[in-house]
Amino acid sequence: MSTEYDYVIVGAGSAGCVLANRLSADPEVSVALVEAGGPDDKLEIRIPAGFKKLFKTPYDWDFTTEKQPELNGRRLYWPRGRMLGxxxxxxxxxxxxxxxxxxxGWEVPGWAYDDVLPYFQRAEHRIGSNAGGVYGTSGPLHxxxxRSPNPLTGLFLRACEEIGLARLPELNGPEQDGCSQTPVTQYRGRRWSAADAYLRPARRRANLTVLTGVQAGRVLIADGRAIGVECLDxxxxxxxxEVILSAGAIGSPHLLMLSGVGDAADLRANGIEPVTDLPEVGRNLQDHLSSGVIVGCTRExxxxxxxxxxxxxxxLxxxxxxLTSNVGEAVAFVRTSADEPAPDIELVFAPAPFADHGLTDPPGHGMTVxxxxxxxxxxxxxxxxxxxVLIDPCYLTAEADLRRLVAGLGRALEVVDSSALRPYVGxxxxxxxxxxxxxxxxxxxxxRAETLYHPVGTCRMGADxxxxxxxxxxxxxxxxxRVADVSIMPLINRGHTHAPAVMIGERAADLITGAGEWQD
Structure with missing residues (x-):
């Protein structure tokens, strides 16, 4: 069977949901959104603290990396969402x-901070504090x-101030040295995903077709042009x-390679006839590696x-x-040396013992920095x-990475040893x-280091x-x-990657429709 649309978007994640909404806002065009996973219909998706219950289920791609020599030869588990949103x-x-x-620092025309800030703010619907007008207030993403921060979270912030970190009035300003309670994508105490914000309002449109349980197999390319998507069925x-790949830092380069776009020698070695020789497809993979300090809590x-x-x-x-907790209730951004141009370490506070992605619960009460x-x-x-697909993050192959993590753990121990937290630390x-x-x-x-779930960079954007x-x-x-997701990021951001994924979707929609065209 063949069905024709103006735009075919592959992947209903953060950026794909944005694109489905923005492109289908024009009633004169037809849009198909293709998602390998199913609907986001499980209660644990709505419950903010329930995300660990989704790992290694049908809502998760359940990826595993290649063995990492610098992490004692371990293969690391990489969860990625496989559902609408x-x-x-x-x-x-x-x-x-x-x-x-x-x-x-991306050094890409049209993508400097002042260029992308309006797209962040277009997406945002800030509820509550908005010191300095940092956030947008009328976007779809709450x-x-x-709603119910743990009492330990306030003590963590006091501990951060005790070791010399400033308390930030708002987290998402142009600079963020300091500590803050975490702003979260929630609405009235429940998760507010990209599907909630962008896709549900658009699904009533007759010109938007959402296909779930349908996995793209390759992009069809004829005479140098993408003409459609062939699904595995x-x-x-x-x-x-246009065809727009929004399948993420793993899925988008994988699809390009399956379609004959990538390093020509590698493609031939894997039985795929090259269409376009692009050696950087799949390269430049970056991820936030995470360690931490886990201690008991003397109070229940x-x-x-x-x-x-x-x-x-x-x-309910x-x-x-x-259950309205996002688990990572507060954050602090620190520099491990005066030579760092911006924070190089983030501390995330969880009022719970969080290890093994939450798949195993240590008995008793504890906390994690x-x-x-x-x-x-x-x-x-x-x-x-x-x-x-093979995933090789090459963790710690640069010597400076281990040095910075060790220095960051030292700062975490300072927090744990502070007078603010000391009475509660076991x-x-x-x-x-x-x-x-x-x-x-x-x-x-x-x-024991693990991913913080932020792979980016594998379809690098640039003017070169x-x-x-x-x-x-x-x-x-x-x-x-086109590719429109975090795989296009030349360098990973000093934050978390849901926000730039949404921004990239917003910016891509303007580029596709001509509203934000960059001129050569």
Whole structure:
């Protein structure tokens, strides 16, 4: 079967939902949104603290990396959303854009901080505080404060101030050295994903077709132009105007390679005839690597009791209580040395013992100060094994990455040792064994560090001919084909990646329709 549309969008994640809404706003065009996963219809998607219940289920792609030599040869689990809303349906809801230096540092015309700020603000519907007018207030994506923050979260912020970190009036200003309670993508105490914000309002439109449970197999390219998408079930979705890949930092380069767009020698080695030789497809992979300090809590006030029937009732009937927690309730952005141009480490506070992605719950009450490497120097790659995807982040292959993580763990220990938290801190909690010296902390990182779920960069955008996409997100060498998701980011942001994914979707919509065209 073949069905024809003006635009075919592959991937209903953060950017894909934005594009489906914005492009279908023109009643004269037809839009198809193709999602390999199903509807976002599970209760745990709505419950902010329930995201760990979605890992390794049909709502998750459940990826695994190649063995990482610098992490004791471990293969790391990488969850990614496989549903309407994509990873915005199973993330920790943190809205952290990054800083001015991130976007100015891309050095791509039309994508500097002042260029992209209006697109962040177009998306945002800030509820509550908005000091300095940092946020947009009329967009579709609700950004709110936590309804029922844990009492330990306020103590963490006091501890940060005690060790010299400033309390930020708002997190998402152009600079963010300091600490803050986390702004979250929630509405009245429940998760507010990209599907909630963008897709549901648009689905009533007759010119938008949303296909779930349909996995794209390749982009069809004829005479140098993308003409449609062939799905694994054999159906073809023809595109009169454009095919737009919004399948994320793994899915988008994978689809390009399956379609013959990538390193020509690698494609031939995997039995795929090259259409366009673009060696950088799949390269430049960056991710935020995470470690942390996990300690017991001397009082029974943590999220360890969040899943009680009483808390479920509070959530269902009042939208309050522990289940409205996003788990990462506060953050601090720090520089490990005066030479850093912007924060290089993020501390994320969880009023719970969080290890193994929350898949195993250590017994008892505890707290976690996570340590995130914000600007890794290591670069990995997405590649093929036949038609299967291989993920090799190459963690810690740059020496500076381990040094910064160890320094960040040192700052986390300062927080734990502060007078503000000291009365509540118990002994180290499994699996943390109490590492404290630089050598011990380096060993701890290699033993247990995990992803913070932020892969980017594998379809790098640039004005140079070697980039995968140009500043208008057009794939080089193939007409009618764009990539619009975090895979286009030349450098990872010093924040979390849901916010830039939404911004990229908003900016892409303007580029496609001509409202925000960049001129050569």
């Amino acid at each position: 994509g990873s915005s349906g199973l993330n920790a809801q943190i809205w952290a854009r990054g800083v001015r230096a991130d976007y100015d 950004i709110s404060e936590l 054999g159906d073809v979705l023809a595109a009169r105007r 006030i943590t999220l360890a009791s969040a899943e009680s029937l009483a808390n479920l009732a509070r959530f 009937f009042r939208r309050t209580g522990m 996570g340590v995130i490497l914000l600007r890794p120097e290591s670069r990995g790659r997405i590649s093929l094994s036949g038609r299967d 002994p180290p909690m499994t699996p943390y064994w109490g590492a404290r010296t630089p050598a011990e902390l380096a060993r701890w990182v290699r033993e 001919d070697a980039s995968v996409v140009d500043p208008e997100l057009r794939v080089r060498g193939v007409a009618g084909l």
